[in-house]
Amino acid sequence: MATECHTPLRFGFQPKIIVDFNGGEITSDPGLLLLRQFDGQLSLTKKLWGLFNDWRNPDLIEHHTHEMLCQRIYQIAAGYEDCNDADLLRTDPTFTTIVGKPDPLASQPTLSRLENHADWQSIVRLRDLYLKWFVQYGYGRREVPKEILLDCDATDDPCHGQQVFAFFHGKYGQHMYHPLFFFEGHTGCLLSARLRPGNAHAAQGIPSELRRLVPIVQRRFPNSQISYRADAGSAVPEIYTTLESFGVLYAIGIASNSVFKRRIERWLKQACRKYARTQKAVKVFYSFRHRAKSWRRQRRIVVKIEVSALGSNVRYVVTNRPGRAQEIFHWYDHRGECENRIKEFKLDLLGDRLSCHLYRANAFRLQLHALCYQLLSLFRRHVLRRTELGRGVRHYNLINLDSPLV
Numbered sequence: 328m329a330t331e332c333h334t335p336l337r338f339g340f341q342p343k344i345i346v347d348f349n350g351g352e353i354t355s356d357p358g359l360l361l362l363r364q365f366d367g368q369l370s371l372t373k374k375l376w377g378l379f380n381d382w383r384n385p386d387l388i389e390h391h392t393h394e395m396l397c398q399r400i401y402q403i404a405a406g407y408e409d410c411n412d413a414d415l416l417r418t419d420p421t422f423t424t425i426v427g428k429p430d431p432l433a434s435q436p437t438l439s440r441l442e443n444h445a446d447w448q449s450i451v452r453l454r455d456l457y458l459k460w461f462v463q464y465g466y467g468r469r470e471v472p473k474e475i476l477l478d479c480d481a482t483d484d485p486c487h488g489q490q491v492f493a494f495f496h497g498k499y500g501q502h503m504y505h506p507l508f509f510f511e512g513h514t515g516c517l518l519s520a521r522l523r524p525g526n527a528h529a530a531q532g533i534p535s536e537l538r539r540l541v542p543i544v545q546r547r548f549p550n551s552q553i554s555y556r557a558d559a560g561s562a563v564p565e566i567y568t569t570l571e572s573f574g575v576l577y578a579i580g581i582a583s584n585s586v587f588k589r590r591i592e593r594w595l596k597q598a599c600r601k602y603a604r605t606q607k608a609v610k611v612f613y614s615f616r617h618r619a620k621s622w623r624r625q626r627r628i629v630v631k632i633e634v635s636a637l638g639s640n641v642r643y644v645v646t647n648r649p650g651r652a653q654e655i656f657h658w659y660d661h662r663g664e665c666e667n668r669i670k671e672f673k674l675d676l677l678g679d680r681l682s683c684h685l686y687r688a689n690a691f692r693l694q695l696h697a698l699c700y701q702l703l704s705l706f707r708r709h710v711l712r713r714t715e716l717g718r719g720v721r722h723y724n725l726i727n728l729d730s731p732l733v
Contacts, residue, residue, distance in 0.1 A: 475554070478511070514704070538569060554576045672696065
């Protein structure tokens, strides 16, 4: 950021000598210019034009909404997640160059007013934008992926103070929001980020998001198999039927119950006897058909039984995927990658900094962080993976553009 100027020192004995401590316009974030060049080639943030409903008098506007949105997205990318940082960065040469405005950029009060006046229509448009970025640039024009993988998971977002719809959640033991995320498992791109109240059920909003996402993805990738992977929070009948209606293959964790325990009792005993005989860890896979009272049809349950010195561990997955039980569990076990993407979102971009009072303002903030995440995700996919640096790193966090490596 720009340094403050200091009064030059003049020497009385030699008026021609002046000691000046003014370093001029200095910036610490020049790496953002590389990201801005990539952004400009694909015209990503350019598509922010007209997405935000502006309530202001056009004759009195000094900072246009698309400029402020771009300013906030790039500040988040550089690690300045709060509007307060804008007061120091509004004259920073890197950010003025990125926004394309020589005058000082928007200040903290102006950006805060933007957040608190965001309406739901504008929020939905921003949400749709980064999905369009994935549809257009997640894969190359000539790439035909064999599978488009929808990874779904929720996370906790701790709240402090009297924030609207912040409720206590027993599982996490805190007052919080409960945002929901969809990622594309093979590219790491973000498909949806949806803010939910703190007391929302794990499955709340998933069926409606599937009905929105799947048709869009199927139109873009008509020859690719759409698959869905999630933990037991998605184990509800409406999600099964929604996925099956679109022809989506799924594997979803499901909690144990008395029926399941009776069905696998014989297999578990066999595994325990084998471990007692060999003293070596045992891992076996089975499957059976099951129909719960709330289901309209039977579905396949695959089982993983592990017995070791630590005891026994039994896991269940409900699925319509073809193949052996072991293959399905191997595919399902990679679901943890979705949690890694959420960690990137929260730790690298501080996407859980939803500190506004209004629920709608926090929903808007979440979309700003989502846009920033998608911009960086596409950048590392199309640029860094084609460089020597990118090829040497298989699973890397979102790039810190201030790093001398970049």
